[in-house]
Amino acid sequence: MSDPNAATLAAFRKTGAYLTGHFRLTSGLHSSEYLQSAKVLQYPHYAEKFGRDIREALPAGEVDVVCAPAMGGLIIGHEVARAYGVRFIFTERDSEGKMTLRRGFGITPGEKVVIVEDVITTGGSTREVVELLRSMGAVVVAAASIIDRSGGAADVGVPRVALATLHVMTYDPSSCPLCAQGLEVVKPGSRPTA
Template identity: 50%
Template sequence: MTADEVVALYKEDGALLHGHFLLSSGLHSDTYLQSARVLQYPGHAARLCAAMVAGIPDDLRRRISCVVGPAMGAVLVSYECGRALGVRSLFTEREAGQMVLRRGFVLAPGEGVLVVEDITTTGGSTRECMAAVTAAGGQVLAASAIIDRSSGFSDFDGAPFFPLLKLPVLTWEAAACPLCAAGGTPVKPGSRGLS
């Protein structure tokens, strides 16, 4: 998939939103990518995730035996990437504020893992997921995302990162947000922190 095709799919599905948003990272932005609106269509999810894994070098891709993504946003991404690779798919969840593998999920010692996300901004959830994989005995071989909106600021402790699309989107700390300064109030469209 080309970058234009990914953006067109997000626009077509009403998943590229403009306004004043509070991201799960705590940053503010005038743009929000609501991947759930795209991933609700199995064909779109399969197409995006197949393209994600196709962007990983063959030698690395052959070593992946499991895909893991953080719940909630990356459960479907993990599943579809696992399907595209022909490997199993797991997800991490928060337990006492920390990402862990639950539900009886286990990794073999040294098992090669691809960690995936739908969207990265700071990479925080991806790093938390990577830590959970490592704590469970797996070896993080690489990370991937449908869209990297970090403008190159995400660092995954030396693990290679293969986003399908790099989309520079403006973000601000709350104190520096021009939308707040203009009297706006951000909305929080994501799932983190919901009860």
């Protein structure tokens, strides 16, 4: 049996989605590794496979809805919903930076929800979605991601699975060894830094 962690990371490397260098993360921290999920998810066969794999890794039980925070969770969230055969919705940040449901999406109290992201680093976005959906009466049964950059440490308030777990070092910019080496910092991704 193949190692799903290795297979997932191999797909990221093959598609150029696993980057090394000197990066400024959304949190403002620096890192020598970055995962640009959009580069691997642009290939439907990887997106579909990851969606099925996440569905299989999640605990058994009824799920009514899959929800993902925009932007990174959209494609993989949709694929997990397809694997479950349920509807898919997503959250977005409002003008004040707070997670919200828009576009006519809603939750019926008691609906069982799984939250899906592409990459979890601190778990902050997933935690925000958990809190939002619970405040609307949803039963959040689990969370999932393709990659867990926290080494398994991120606490999102519900059981969580990932297809691959990494132990990636992050640095405060004031004590970053990459900055000390004079390496130029790059900000990849879709969101501005904090």
